[in-house]
Amino acid sequence: MGVKTGIGWCDHTFNFWIACNKVSTECKHCYISPIIKRMGKEPFDGPMQTKDWTGPSRWDRKAGEAGVRRKVFTCSMSDFFHEDADPWRG
Ligand code: SF4
DSSP states (O other): OOSSOSOTTOSEEEOSEEBOOOOSGGGGGOTHHHHHHHTTOOSOOSOEEOSOOOHHHHHHHHHHHHTOOOOEEETTTBOTTOGGGHHHHO
16 A cells, blocks of 8 residues: 555555544445455445555655655545544554
8 A cells, every 4th residue: 555646646645544434325425435345345344454554664764865755645545533543543
């Protein structure tokens, strides 16, 4: 997840966890559902912790070596403040 992205305004995406709870009928139009389905993790009911949290520090080191700034879209597929993620946030 996240090394390259098709999102034009950022260079990377990063998620400490993915998904949330579907809380409304509008959730059936949510853009994360088809992505999570392709990952084989649909249906989802709450955030799922991702395994590799080393991306941002690697990207930062490479950007520093190259003398450039990179933009990271954090939580592109998650809610950073989801209460089920409280134990992981620290
Ligand atoms: S992010 Fe979660 S709560 Fe928000 S629209 Fe998508 S499924 Fe619903």
